[in-house]
Amino acid sequence: MNHQESGRQGEAVAARYYLNRGYHLLDHNYKTRQGELDLVLQKGEQIVIAEVKTRSGQLRYAPSEAVGAAKQKRLILAAQRYLQVNGLLDCPVRFDVVEIVPQKEGGFWVHCIMDAFQL
Secondary structure, eight states, X not given: OOHHHHHHHHHHHHXXXXXXXXXXXXXXXXXXXXXXXXXXXXXXXXXXXXXXXXXXXXXXXXXXXXXXXXXXXXXXXXXXXXHHHTTOTTSOEEEEEEEEEEOTTSSEEEEEEEEEEOO
16 A cells, blocks of 8 residues: 555544544545645534544654644644635634554554644
């Protein structure tokens, strides 16, 4: 499985994770000039922007460590654009980072870091 396929599979796993917890998927892979939003979800009034990091093999560092300050800034700018275009500027927003790691015995390890960073 190549990097793109692994990423798509991880995003699908993360989407199921949220859907099983009562969230509604508003969008996925939303592209702007500022960057791409992996998952945009809603539960009640709250909008959740989820950045999904899928890693396989031996981990040298946590997948979430790939979401540094520059990546956070791009996600915030892309989210602001999404919220503006979709009339959601008044909604509270939360940024999550979801770590996905396939397991040798099948299935996936999922770790959701809620409110990983702020607007």
